[in-house]
Amino acid sequence: xxxxxxxxxxxxxxxGTSVKIECRSLDFQATTMFWYRxxxxxxxxxxxxxxxxSKATYEQGVExxxxxxxxxxxxxxxxxxxxxxxxxSSFYICSARDPDTWAEQYFGPGTRLxxx
Amino acid sequence: KQEVTQIPAALSVPxxxxxxxxxxxTDSAIYNLQWFRQDPGKGLTxxxxxxxxxxxxTSGRLNASLDKSSGRSTLYIAASQPGDSATYLCAVFxxxxxxxxxxxxxxxxxxxx
Numbered sequence: 001x002x003x004x005x006x007x008x009x010x011x012x013x014x015x016g017t018s019v020k021i022e023c024r025s026l027d028f029q030a031t032t033m034f035w036y037r038x039x040x041x042x043x044x045x046x047x048x049x050x051x052x053x054s055k056a057t058y059e060q061g062v063e064x065x066x067x068x069x070x071x072x073x074x075x076x077x078x079x080x081x082x083x084x085x086x087x088x089s090s091f092y093i094c095s096a097r098d099p100d101t102w103a104e105q106y107f108g109p110g111t112r113l114x115x116x
Numbered sequence: 117k118q119e120v121t122q123i124p125a126a127l128s129v130p131x132x133x134x135x136x137x138x139x140x141x142t143d144s145a146i147y148n149l150q151w152f153r154q155d156p157g158k159g160l161t162x163x164x165x166x167x168x169x170x171x172x173x174t175s176g177r178l179n180a181s182l183d184k185s186s187g188r189s190t191l192y193i194a195a196s197q198p199g200d201s202a203t204y205l206c207a208v209f210x211x212x213x214x215x216x217x218x219x220x221x222x223x224x225x226x227x228x229x
Contacts, residue, residue, distance in 0.1 A: 006159075034216075034217070042221065043205060043219045043220060043221045043222055044160075044205070044207075044219045045219075046216055046217070046218075049216070091157075093159055093160065095217075104148070104150075104165060104209075105209075105217055106162075107152075107159055107160040107162070108159060109158065109159035110158065110159040112157065
């Protein structure tokens with residue numbers, strides 16, 4: 001099956017710094033990737049849809065200037081949390097859509113971000 | 117806007133029992149419905165995907181059904197084992213203008229040895 005990786009798997013950063021999370025589709029080209037956030041004991045909430053070569057589409061309530069998304073290639077999307085604050089601490093999960101099976105998404109293993 | 121609800125929020129059963137997890141969704145215009153498993157602090161493992169034209173899918177001890185017209189799906193787990201303990205998430209891929217995956221809040225399952 002299709003594989004999606006994320007790096008890093010966990011990261012601790014100080015308040016006010018920025019952190020970048022990478023999402024890669026390993027064996028297929030993904031024109032569309034998705035970024036989700038999951039708080040403890042809660043479900044996944046879609047943050048934004050990342051389209052290769054164009055601007056990301058953000059969900060209502062998600063600050064695009066704080067959560068920068070770049071999808072510069074068909075296998076890589078990055079999420080940069082700028083000026084991180086403790087309330088940004090969460091589990092971030094990406095997924096990618098395989099154009100050949102476009103109605104199915106493949107999920108990465110997630111990145112645990114802790115802002116101190 | 118699609119809304120997905122999972123009942124119960126938590127379930128504890130003794131090993132060996134058969135159990136059913138429920139998922140309901142408000143908009144029947146969907147492409148597919150997917151059940152995932154999530155272990156604590158981990159990502160998602162896809163268990164079963166049911167296309168909108170299908171009624172059910174089976175994989176080992178798992179069976180998922182879909183009644184699109186009534187907006188319901190069930191995940192049946194036979195002969196439960198302690199290793200089945202995890203959170204089970206239901207997600208619906210809507211075919212409306214949103215065309216996105218909407219997740220339920222999950223059912224936390226504990227299988228007691």
